[in-house]
Amino acid sequence: xxxxxxxxxxxxxxxxxxxxxxxxxxxxxxxxxxxxxxxxxxxxxxxxxxxxxxxxxxxxxxxxxxxxxxxxxxxxxxxxxxxxxxxxxxxxxxxxxxxxxxxxxxxxxxxxxxxxxxxxxxxxxxxxxxxxxxxxxxxxxxxxxxxxxxxxxxxxxxxxxxxxxxxxxxxxxxxxxxxxxxxxxxxxxxxxxxxxxxxxxxxxxxxxxxxxxxxxxxxxxxxxxxxxxxxxxxxxxx
Numbered sequence: 001x002x003x004x005x006x007x008x009x010x011x012x013x014x015x016x017x018x019x020x021x022x023x024x025x026x027x028x029x030x031x032x033x034x035x036x037x038x039x040x041x042x043x044x045x046x047x048x049x050x051x052x053x054x055x056x057x058x059x060x061x062x063x064x065x066x067x068x069x070x071x072x073x074x075x076x077x078x079x080x081x082x083x084x085x086x087x088x089x090x091x092x093x094x095x096x097x098x099x100x101x102x103x104x105x106x107x108x109x110x111x112x113x114x115x116x117x118x119x120x121x122x123x124x125x126x127x128x129x130x131x132x133x134x135x136x137x138x139x140x141x142x143x144x145x146x147x148x149x150x151x152x153x154x155x156x157x158x159x160x161x162x163x164x165x166x167x168x169x170x171x172x173x174x175x176x177x178x179x180x181x182x183x184x185x186x187x188x189x190x191x192x193x194x195x196x197x198x199x200x201x202x203x204x205x206x207x208x209x210x211x212x213x214x215x216x217x218x219x220x221x222x223x224x225x226x227x228x229x230x231x232x233x234x235x236x237x238x
Contacts, residue, residue: 005033005093005111006049006056022049032088041086043069044079045094048109056111059099062169063217073214074207077167080107091115098127105170128170130160136177137198144181145195156198163202172210176201179209187212 005028009021024033033042047068051058062080066073083094095110128136134157141149151157164173180188180196188196188205196205 004113005088006052008052008054022052028088036086036088037083040069040071040075040079041083044071044076045083048080048083048094049111052109052111056113057108059106059108061106062172063214066214067218073172073210074167077169077172081167088114107169128165128173130157130165133160133164133173133177134198136174137201140177140181141195144184151198159198159202164206168210172213175213176206176209179213180205183209183212 005024007023009023010018011021012018033045037045044065047065048058048060050068051060060068062073062076065071065080066076069076071079080094080096084092084096086093091114092112095112097108097110099106099108134151138149138151141147164176168176180201184196188208193200200206201209
């Protein structure tokens, strides 16, 4: 089996312009990728690969991947986390490093060589804790409604740990909370549900708020979905 999953190849046309091709060996395509990845996983993996440089590295945001793949942001998040666990033999197909912290944090991806010796990176990244998320939520609740939020600590902290922390980045969790309180009265308030709860945030309400935030991020930009790639006229060759 070939030792590369993807390979970049630049060709110069007769006009002098160049085209960049993304190539994948047929054996890997048939016997590793198509047989081991679901449709969404394959689509997200190829989408990430369209941004790689000569070192196999790139940093498209999940919002960009959501636009490119026509998948919702929560779906992209789930699919990327699944890809990070995928292997061809003993080799991972995708690595991710979190760079920065807080609102400036972003994911840096790398598609390694097969059979490459992977040296675990020591990360100094400090992520939000469940206690900090609870504080963000309570502060926003009191700021919005003028009264303190009274949590069921045992239940609410468990939901934050099990539903939010493993599945969303700090940026996404902050966006969820911000959007919930910005839009709750207009979009989700009912005679029965007069105010948001941690339980709703960790389930249906959080997902709806995240989708709304992602749609707004998408609307902010008028650039093509390909514009994150440096080569505007480059094509994909699979």
